[in-house]
Amino acid sequence: MFIRQTVKILLLIFLLALLTAVTQTGGIVLLCTIGIIFFFRKRLSSSWKIYLSGTVVFILLYTISNFTIVPLAAKHFGRVPLPLRGRVKPLNIGTCLLNRHYVRPALRDVVMKSYQVLDSKYSGCTVNYLDAGFPFYNGFPLLPHLSHNDGRKLDLAFFYKDKNGKPLNDAPSAIGYGVYESPRGSEVNYAERCTSKGYWQYGVMEQIVPQRNKPDYIFDAARTAALVNILSANKSVEKIFIEPHLKRRLGLPSPKIRFHGCQAVRHDDHVHVQVY
Ligand SMILES: [Zn+2]
Known part of the structure; x- marks a missing residue:
């Protein structure tokens, strides 16, 4: 159980680092996704439903933010x-x-x-x-x-x-x-x-x-x-x-x-x- 949890945490850290390095915003979107899925976890009865819902929420959040929030926020950084x-x-x-x-x-x-x-x-x-x-x-x-x-x-x-x-x-x-x-x-x-x-x-x-x-x-x-x-x-x-x-x-x-x-x-x- 302990090893399984450690592997999960390491995998999450790796994914956060990878998404941030490749897209800059992907890591933050992943954290938001985890928060949303955690909030609705009782309605998701099995682990495959959790992963599937997480993937869908991540893609939606990432795509929508890319074309709405990110360009607006980038203006404050002179981009x-x-x-x-x-x-x-x-x-x-x-x-x-x-x-x-x-x-x-x-x-x-x-x-x-x-x-x-x-x-x-x-x-x-x-x-x-x-x-x-x-x-x-x-x-x-x-x-x-x-x-x-x-x-x-x-x-x-x-x-x-x-x-x-x-x-x-x-x-x-x-x-x-x-x-x-x-x-x-x-x-x-x-x-x-x-x-x-x-x-x-x-x-x-x-x-x-x-x-x-x-x-x-x-x-x-x-x-x-x-x-x-x-x-x-x-x-x-x-x-x-x-x-x-x-x-x-x-x-x-x-x-x-x-x-x-x-x-x-x-x-x-x-x-x-x-x-x-
Ligand atoms: Zn160049």
Whole structure:
């Protein structure tokens, strides 16, 4: 009995930590769920009814709070959610379900204005964003990112086209990371350099993310370069990270575009932009 209770408590602590690390609000929602289920425990006659009801209550509470309470509360922390739909949208809706789409208002303005400028040149394009930040507290890490902890940073997906040159509005990786536009021939190869220095994590996403879509998605250098140039021309933008071989290949002149360091991960699958 004692061992069973201890295992249950440890499992609960693990679940709370996991939900908090992945979504920031999930742990609190779980505690609320436990409180509700405890209140109604006498009406739930068996343990499977308790777990089933708990799961349903958690999903309902989490989903409803994500779209109502969380965006309102985030305002007090100087964060706003990026759009869920439209021409600036998450590549994967999971980004929003996990609360990873919150930024400072200045960064949202940068993205929305950049999209408008880009659209005037490439009508009908869609800017797909990846991980941004959590809604609350500076310094709360958005794992596995090193720096996405203050609403000032956002990752954007590259643009792609199909084999016939038709622009596509999604990406070969379902999560936007891990399908690389690798260095060619004599191009500078930081993936090799960093890996040879022992930074095993630098290109690890390629081992995790399925590569089956890669042949059907051709890197759209023109639209990606246009987006990076528009972003770098914005006075609010402090830094942009993209892999050095792509900075050269695309002829990106801005000194704001820098190498992120071997302690990070490859940036030839996405653009990282951050504001002051
Ligand atoms: Zn980033």
